[in-house]
Amino acid sequence: MPIRTVMKANEAAAWAARLARPKVIAAFPITPSTLIPEKISEFVANGELDAEFIKVESEHSAISACVGASAAGVRTFTATASQGLALMHEVLFIAAGMRLPIVVAVGNRALSAPINIWNDWQDSISQRDTGWLQFYAENNQEALDLILIAFKVAEDERVLLPAMVGFDAFILTHTVEPVEIPDQEVVDEFLGEYEPKHAYLDPARPITQGTLAFPAHYMEARYTLWEANENAKKVIDEVFAEFEKRFGRKYQKIEEYRTDDAEIIFVTMGSLAGTVKEYVDHLREKGIKAGAAKLTVYRPFPVEEVRELAKKAKVLALLEKNVTFSVGGALFQDFSRALINEKERPIIVDFILGLGGRDVTFKDLDEALAIAQKALAGEEFDEVNWIGLRKEIL
Amino acid sequence: MEIPESVKKRLTLPAEEYFYAGHTACQGCGASLGLRYVLKAYGRKTIVTIPACCSTIIAGAWPYSTLDVPLFHTAFATTGAVISGIEAALKAMGYKVKGEDGVMVVGWAGDGGTADIGLQALSGFLERGHDAVYIMYDNEAYMNTGIQRSGSTPYGAWTTNTPGGKRHFLEKRHKKKVIDIVIAHEIPYAATASVAYPEDFIRKLKKARNIPGPSFIQLFAPCPTGWRSPTDKSIEIARLAVQTAYFPLFEYENGKYKINMPNPKKEPKPIEEFLKLQGRFKYMTKEDVQILQEWVNRQWEKLKKLAEVFG
Ligand SMILES: Cc1ncc(C[n+]2csc(CCOP(=O)(O)OP(=O)(O)O)c2C)c(N)n1
Ligand code: SF4
Ligand SMILES: [Mg+2]
Numbered sequence: 210m211p212i213r214t215v216m217k218a219n220e221a222a223a224w225a226a227r228l229a230r231p232k233v234i235a236a237f238p239i240t241p242s243t244l245i246p247e248k249i250s251e252f253v254a255n256g257e258l259d260a261e262f263i264k265v266e267s268e269h270s271a272i273s274a275c276v277g278a279s280a281a282g283v284r285t286f287t288a289t290a291s292q293g294l295a296l297m298h299e300v301l302f303i304a305a306g307m308r309l310p311i312v313v314a315v316g317n318r319a320l321s322a323p324i325n326i327w328n329d330w331q332d333s334i335s336q337r338d339t340g341w342l343q344f345y346a347e348n349n350q351e352a353l354d355l356i357l358i359a360f361k362v363a364e365d366e367r368v369l370l371p372a373m374v375g376f377d378a379f380i381l382t383h384t385v386e387p388v389e390i391p392d393q394e395v396v397d398e399f400l401g402e403y404e405p406k407h408a409y410l411d412p413a414r415p416i417t418q419g420t421l422a423f424p425a426h427y428m429e430a431r432y433t434l435w436e437a438n439e440n441a442k443k444v445i446d447e448v449f450a451e452f453e454k455r456f457g458r459k460y461q462k463i464e465e466y467r468t469d470d471a472e473i474i475f476v477t478m479g480s481l482a483g484t485v486k487e488y489v490d491h492l493r494e495k496g497i498k499a500g501a502a503k504l505t506v507y508r509p510f511p512v513e514e515v516r517e518l519a520k521k522a523k524v525l526a527l528l529e530k531n532v533t534f535s536v537g538g539a540l541f542q543d544f545s546r547a548l549i550n551e552k553e554r555p556i557i558v559d560f561i562l563g564l565g566g567r568d569v570t571f572k573d574l575d576e577a578l579a580i581a582q583k584a585l586a587g588e589e590f591d592e593v594n595w596i597g598l599r600k601e602i603l
Numbered sequence: 604m605e606i607p608e609s610v611k612k613r614l615t616l617p618a619e620e621y622f623y624a625g626h627t628a629c630q631g632c633g634a635s636l637g638l639r640y641v642l643k644a645y646g647r648k649t650i651v652t653i654p655a656c657c658s659t660i661i662a663g664a665w666p667y668s669t670l671d672v673p674l675f676h677t678a679f680a681t682t683g684a685v686i687s688g689i690e691a692a693l694k695a696m697g698y699k700v701k702g703e704d705g706v707m708v709v710g711w712a713g714d715g716g717t718a719d720i721g722l723q724a725l726s727g728f729l730e731r732g733h734d735a736v737y738i739m740y741d742n743e744a745y746m747n748t749g750i751q752r753s754g755s756t757p758y759g760a761w762t763t764n765t766p767g768g769k770r771h772f773l774e775k776r777h778k779k780k781v782i783d784i785v786i787a788h789e790i791p792y793a794a795t796a797s798v799a800y801p802e803d804f805i806r807k808l809k810k811a812r813n814i815p816g817p818s819f820i821q822l823f824a825p826c827p828t829g830w831r832s833p834t835d836k837s838i839e840i841a842r843l844a845v846q847t848a849y850f851p852l853f854e855y856e857n858g859k860y861k862i863n864m865p866n867p868k869k870e871p872k873p874i875e876e877f878l879k880l881q882g883r884f885k886y887m888t889k890e891d892v893q894i895l896q897e898w899v900n901r902q903w904e905k906l907k908k909l910a911e912v913f914g
Binding site: 232233235260261263264265266267269270271273274275276277278279280281282283285299300303410411412414415416417418419420421422423426 | 691
């Protein structure tokens, strides 16, 4: 029987790792993710997880040790955030390029400077071109489920890409919520016995991995990553369907909320989706035709689903906890890619908010709504808007 | 080519080859010789990890490989961490790692990848006690990027970023003693070796194989391209590095030091003998040579003391 309990997202992530039975875990502490490796080391110490736990001396080494272990042919897991993920950056490319299905849990946190330990998505968004799959959880249950899903998708022969699962610093990592821990046997059936489908280091079958590739070959190697990302779109749908069948919880790349007949759809990710759904209820009560949509999958970017979503709205209001300087938020860029050549498309208005843990309130959303309504009315509006700025300290 | 048994018997090195001809090292490259010896010592059941360095190129570009064992190319700073991960994974899968019939997990990194950018990962690897062998092939500069100084470059050397010039801008720091940093971790086995003494090197590799825990070997590996030396003098230069006590051969085993000089009774030759065959030292003044000689004397005395007290 699944266990219904309450726990923080960090604990849920550690439980997901335990259920997935990785053979090697290498991790380094960083707020707000520290509890994940702590909890995992407890599992290992108590004999509840049979794995080698490598207490590395940095995140650069954490991901490098995972790369080595994965290349040798075992399932691996690590957790990090912010500066730690940034420190991993170089090696993230290598993990993807070598097609190693490593899973990383990310407690989404702002980047220095200035120093800030609170939530935004800049850390993982900044890794979007590494080739990794990216999932974002709205709550602690999703954090657990998406880690299991990430393993399954990453290890699929048609994909073979590493994956990160993000959940918001403190809002989720440190907040206790009801979580259902699935049965080990069901997870075992879902994930299957680990068997590397990628080339791996086997003395009986010597191969070279990560070799020098001249201009005559490099592009093809990169193209296979492109293809793997495209393949992942279909595989993710299949895995979501299988997950629902086995565990009874439904996931979609884009989850919609009251979008039928909506004029303005607020699009966001992570825990902010909860606030936004409530806000939409509040607007609906006032007779404003608003809806919400949440991206659970950010990479591969769900281009087709975005196009479907776009058909339902006159204005897409993107609520983003990240910045791509002089462009807007990363979602703005991605949505533009998906919609630029559509014959009919909604207006897109971009909102940057909630950086470095700033609370996003209904007042902030009212500010965004007012701008979205201007766009809807055909009035002039700014494409990129910083919401909730304290002008008095600027 | 099959080697007749009668010849094999007389060989002082294993006849087996896992490092093939057709590699892309320069003529007279010490690093390529060293890697060949490593594979001769360890054989087929070896997994090699190489960070960014000349050996990345030496091992061949896709779809070719000079090595007939599994080879993993990794980022410059990561050798210590990657071999830790490989070792942990092999153990988790139930393989025997190290020992006579165990899988050998080998990190093969340059001096830059070890003394500088990879020092942290090396330290982590040593401290955690993984069953793997880390070999630093020391050609005393960043050769792959075109001969820039590293922490392991000796005093007085020309490199492309210590170019001499009017202000006599040569390397003004002494060689970083990586082996001492390693020994400070009190690992079971650490040693220096030289491509000029392959029997000694292979003996040390085999010893490392059978001592549990992390092992470290610093291998002196001349680079004619970067040292501005004749390609047929690499072995002679490496031999002189030992004979002048510039790069003495020794072992550190479970807290004990043992010097393994080829002629233990002989006094070291003057450092000039080592310097004069290499263009990289041609800008040194008499005082520079004196400064380097004093450093060599100091290090040598220290080592002898260590061997005496902790022998
Ligand atoms: C992070 C990073 N910085 C810089 C480089 C460029 N780089 C590649 S090899 C190398 C020097 C390698 O020197 P060493 O380790 O001594 O090996 P050698 O080339 O001398 O054999 C440098 C600086 C790199 N590949 N990665
Ligand atoms: S530059 Fe030096 S180390 Fe590199 S391949 Fe040539 S000789 Fe060997
Ligand atoms: Mg070098």
